[in-house]
Amino acid sequence: MDLRETLRQEAMDDDPQLNKLLQEFSKKKQNSPEPILPTKGFVIKTKLVKATETFAINTKVFINLCHSPEIPAPPLLSRIEISKAIQNGDNQTYKVPMSLSQPRTDLDKVGSICIVLDVCINTAPYHHAIEEVEFKEFIMSLAVEWIEQKQKFELHRELILPKMMAKGDLVPHFIARAKRPVILPLVEETNGKICSTPKYQFILEPETDPKFLAVQIHLPLLKSGRDCSLDIEENRLIFSNSQYLPLDIRLPYSIDVDKSGAKFDCTNQNLYVTMSIVQDYSE
Numbered sequence: 059m060d061l062r063e064t065l066r067q068e069a070m071d072d073d074p075q076l077n078k079l080l081q082e083f084s085k086k087k088q089n090s091p092e093p094i095l096p097t098k099g100f101v102i103k104t105k106l107v108k109a110t111e112t113f114a115i116n117t118k119v120f121i122n123l124c125h126s127p128e129i130p131a132p133p134l135l136s137r138i139e140i141s142k143a144i145q146n147g148d149n150q151t152y153k154v155p156m157s158l159s160q161p162r163t164d165l166d167k168v169g170s171i172c173i174v175l176d177v178c179i180n181t182a183p184y185h186h187a188i189e190e191v192e193f194k195e196f197i198m199s200l201a202v203e204w205i206e207q208k209q210k211f212e213l214h215r216e217l218i219l220p221k222m223m224a225k226g227d228l229v230p231h232f233i234a235r236a237k238r239p240v241i242l243p244l245v246e247e248t249n250g251k252i253c254s255t256p257k258y259q260f261i262l263e264p265e266t267d268p269k270f271l272a273v274q275i276h277l278p279l280l281k282s283g284r285d286c287s288l289d290i291e292e293n294r295l296i297f298s299n300s301q302y303l304p305l306d307i308r309l310p311y312s313i314d315v316d317k318s319g320a321k322f323d324c325t326n327q328n329l330y331v332t333m334s335i336v337q338d339y340s341e
Contacts, residue, residue: 092232093231094230094232096126096178096228096231097125097126099125101120101121101123102121102202102217102218102219103119103120103219104216105118106213106214107212110211113173118173120175121201122174122177123201125179126178128233129181129231129233131155136323137325139324140186144196154179154197156200156201157177157178157179158176158177158204160175161175162226164226184197256297257275257276258274258305260273269334270334271310271313272332272333275330276327276328277329279327280301288320292313293309293312294306313336314336318333319332
């Protein structure tokens, strides 16, 4: 099975089953929610444009945009792909998970009651926001929209950034702790030729009775997967490219060839091949 064309993101976006496979191997098992305390970031100041049952119109609202590595990360895309998704208003390709606290009251500088909420995101997109103004504005807009959706507030779109890392103390957020996928030892094959054989590793999800197998192939010499050839058989994966020696991998499980896909991540120059493991129901 030649999956060369599936290396194109456009083809993958049109295949919901393939997208589901690509996401499944990185999903985490849900356990009892446990508290995490986010790290302070920056503050967004706005106000209510419509009164609620509890708060008057023009009540100030302070949004603590904080972060934690425990919050699920958004999809792995290059910054160019992220920028393109933002410009096109594409909320399907790129989504940023957010954890929202319950609103609480505090006092502003003049002693008036104000509303405080914490919006926590993964640490990686937070640092991206600090580095790029366009992305920061995107995150701010998402935070405001998320609060409006969850709290039924109507917020003013004139957003101010006070010189503070947080308004008051941050509150714990409760998330489901995750089990990390099992990563088998890194394998490096050599056969004495000038070209190198790519390094790769297996990723199993979940840890016991895995449903999905992913192969991560590190390709630091490549900028895209355009010239890669990939063949998948029931127990075998064959990779080839002109800058590397062929890679012939014996898979530790039988996989469903029709439920397999590949994606090249330009950020870290890794090719991810995800496959659905054939389940044995004979017992």
